[in-house]
Amino acid sequence: MKTVPRTALLLLLAALTLMVLAPAFAAGTPQPVTVTMYAFPNHLPSGAPSKPGPDGNTHDMLVPSDMVVQPGQQVTVKVINYDDMPHSITAPELGLNVIVKGGTAAKEGDPVTPATTTFTFTAPTKSGLYRWFCALPCDDEAGGWDMAKSFDGQDQDGFMAGYIIVN
Numbered sequence: 162m163k164t165v166p167r168t169a170l171l172l173l174l175a176a177l178t179l180m181v182l183a184p185a186f187a188a189g190t191p192q193p194v195t196v197t198m199y200a201f202p203n204h205l206p207s208g209a210p211s212k213p214g215p216d217g218n219t220h221d222m223l224v225p226s227d228m229v230v231q232p233g234q235q236v237t238v239k240v241i242n243y244d245d246m247p248h249s250i251t252a253p254e255l256g257l258n259v260i261v262k263g264g265t266a267a268k269e270g271d272p273v274t275p276a277t278t279t280f281t282f283t284a285p286t287k288s289g290l291y292r293w294f295c296a297l298p299c300d301d302e303a304g305g306w307d308m309a310k311s312f313d314g315q316d317q318d319g320f321m322a323g324y325i326i327v328n
C-alpha cells in the first residue's frame with residue numbers, strides 16, 4: 162500500500178487553513194479608495210442652473226456631499242472646483258480642514274478653469290457618521306444661504322456640508 166507522507170498531509174492542511182482564513186485577513190485591511198467631488202457655483206459650467214434650495218434659489222454646491230468608506234480605509238479625495246472661490250472641507254472629528262482652491266478666470270464672467278485639490282485621510286476605525294462643512298464664506302450670490310446653520314449643524318447639508326459615512 163502506498164502511503165502519503167506525513168509532511169505532505171500537513172502541508173495540505175496548512176494550505177486549506179490559509180484558504181479559509183485569507184479572505185478574513187483581507188477584509189481587515191480595506192483597499193485604498195479615491196473619491197471625486199465637484200464644487201460648482203450657482204450654475205454649472207454649461208450655464209445650466211445648479212441645485213435649488215428650499216428658498217427657490219440656486220446655490221453653490223460641493224457634491225456628492227456624502228461618501229461611504231470603510232473603517233480604517235485610506236481615502237483620497239479629489240475635489241474639482243469650477244467655482245472661482247475657495248471652499249473648505251472641514252471635519253473637526255476627523256482632524257480635517259482642507260482648503261479647496263478656487264478656479265481661475267481671466268476676468269469676472271469669463272469661463273472658469275477648474276482647480277483640483279487632492280488630499281488623503283484615514284477613515285476612523287469606529288463606524289459612524291462624521292460631518293463635514295465648508296468653513297469659508299460662500300454662496301454670496303444667494304445671500305450666503307449655504308453658510309446658514311442647518312438642522313444638524315453649520316452650513317446647509319447637501320450644499321456645503323455632508324457626511325463621511327464610515328461603515
Ligand SMILES: [Cu+2]
Pocket residue numbers: 221247248249295296297298299300321
Ligand atoms: Cu463653501
